[in-house]
Amino acid sequence: MPDQTSFVKPDILTNNKITINTFLKQSYYGAKKQAALGVTLIQDGASYIKEEFSVFYHETGLSLHKMALPVNNFLKDLAQIENELLQEISKNSPHYVLMNKEMIPVEIVLSEMMEENY
Secondary structure, eight states, X not given: OOOOSOSSOHHHHHHHHHHHHHHHHHHHHHHHHHHHHHHHHHHHHHHHHHHXXXXXXXXXXXXXXXXXXXXXXXXXXXXXXXXXXXXXXXHXXXXXXXXXXXXXXXXXXXXXXXXXXX
């Protein structure tokens, strides 16, 4: 019957135990550091994503502003043109009256025959 003792010499086994113990401790501390770095990496990643969204939001706002600016200017120009036309019309005849769905100058209305109501 073969001998059931270890094939490794006892002094080598003792040295290996120390080496294994050291290896396990180093692995534990390494894993702990990696976990701490992992949290940092997650925080850095979240910060990076937040910054990217912030830049994207800002750039989108600028692009929308640039697209809307000509439309706003066009609408302002139309409003200004309308105001200028109304001012020109009011220079010729300052008062108008709405009659039969038409704007008629007051001078013309007053010069026409009117019906009397008693």
